[in-house]
Amino acid sequence: MIQKLWKAxxxxxxxxxxxxxxxxxxxxxxxxxxxxxxxxxxPRKKIRIVGDMNEKYAFLGKMDLVSxxxxxxxxxxxxxxxxxxxxxxxxxxxxxxxxxxxxxxxxSDITDQVIIDPTKVAVCEWIVCLLADRNIAIPKDAxxxxxxxxxxxxxxxxxxxxxxxxxxVAADLLECGADxxxxxxxxxxxxxxxxxxxxxxxSRFEITASGVAYLKNGKEVFEKFPVDFFTxxxxxxxxxxxxxxxxxxxNFTLDLQTNKVVGEFxxxxxxxxDIAKKYGGGGHDLACGATLSDFEEADLILRDFDQRxxxxxxxxxx
Ligand SMILES: [Mn+2]
Numbered sequence: 001m002i003q004k005l006w007k008a009x010x011x012x013x014x015x016x017x018x019x020x021x022x023x024x025x026x027x028x029x030x031x032x033x034x035x036x037x038x039x040x041x042x043p044r045k046k047i048r049i050v051g052d053m054n055e056k057y058a059f060l061g062k063m064d065l066v067s068x069x070x071x072x073x074x075x076x077x078x079x080x081x082x083x084x085x086x087x088x089x090x091x092x093x094x095x096x097x098x099x100x101x102x103x104x105x106x107x108s109d110i111t112d113q114v115i116i117d118p119t120k121v122a123v124c125e126w127i128v129c130l131l132a133d134r135n136i137a138i139p140k141d142a143x144x145x146x147x148x149x150x151x152x153x154x155x156x157x158x159x160x161x162x163x164x165x166x167x168x169v170a171a172d173l174l175e176c177g178a179d180x181x182x183x184x185x186x187x188x189x190x191x192x193x194x195x196x197x198x199x200x201x202x203s204r205f206e207i208t209a210s211g212v213a214y215l216k217n218g219k220e221v222f223e224k225f226p227v228d229f230f231t232x233x234x235x236x237x238x239x240x241x242x243x244x245x246x247x248x249x250x251n252f253t254l255d256l257q258t259n260k261v262v263g264e265f266x267x268x269x270x271x272x273x274d275i276a277k278k279y280g281g282g283g284h285d286l287a288c289g290a291t292l293s294d295f296e297e298a299d300l301i302l303r304d305f306d307q308r309x310x311x312x313x314x315x316x317x318x
Contacts, residue, residue, distance in 0.1 A: 029149030051088035124149030
């Protein structure tokens with residue numbers, strides 16, 4: 001399938017690269033990095049990137065404006081996602097041929113032309129490996145974009161799938177001129193308003209009897225802070241991380257567009273993904289989520305997490 005991808009890249013004059021909605025830096029970095037490498041190698045081809053933007057990562061650069069007509073004879077490459085409902089800009093369907101490059105364990109309902117390696121901590125790492133096998137040069141800007149995806153998806157080289165390969169790829173990217181200061185400065189600098197908002201959330205999370213920390217964010221939260229859903233749902237969950245007495249922490253946020261409550265669940269070491277799945281969600285063992293009908297369902301989940309901690313404690317006493 002990898003050979004087939006490179007043949008298609010050679011053959012098409014127009015290549016449009018998509019990735020998932022509400023993009024993180026791995027989605028944006030893989031999309032942009034791949035585009036920059038292909039533009040460098042094939043200066044005559046039209047290489048485009050499309051999708052919604054995440055203001056937080058706007059420092060990486062803008063998306064292209066692509067007309068429907070451009071898709072007619074185009075090759076479409078989708079990175080960091082394999083599931084159709086999560087792809088940003090569903091005009092990828094108009095393309096003549098589609099490939100998915102991903103590192104999640106999900107099966108694809110988009111195409112059977114799928115190139116997935118779930119051992120890679122970031123799809124950026126995977127794409128750099130694919131490029132290296134073809135001896136395709138990585139320009140400085142592409143190296144910076146890929147580096148950004150790897151540092152964020154690996155939790156700064158911390159999470160489980162971070163491997164010797166991850167560090168080798170990161171080292172290669174630095175040799176290609178990746179601007180790590182640019183990435184870190186943008187990741188770690190926030191506005192005063194953002195810091196004050198975080199302080200507000202950090203001062204109001206609650207804790208269950210067994211030590212599950214949680215926030216419930218209803219409509220009033222969005223009235224107080226005029227930010228997007230993602231900023232609160234994903235952005236505030238880590239405020240409860242790294243506290244000795246708290247093995248599991250959750251953030252429940254009302255999505256005003258769907259009127260559903262989205263739960264983000266995190267755990268230091270006790271596996272919780274089966275509980276997320278019980279409520280129709282999923283994800284990784286220690287970082288998962290589920291979409292719930294209301295805050296009452298959130299209370300049921302909290303009870304299950306509470307129970308899980310008690311089980312783990314009694315196991316460790318044995
Ligand atoms: Mn990723």
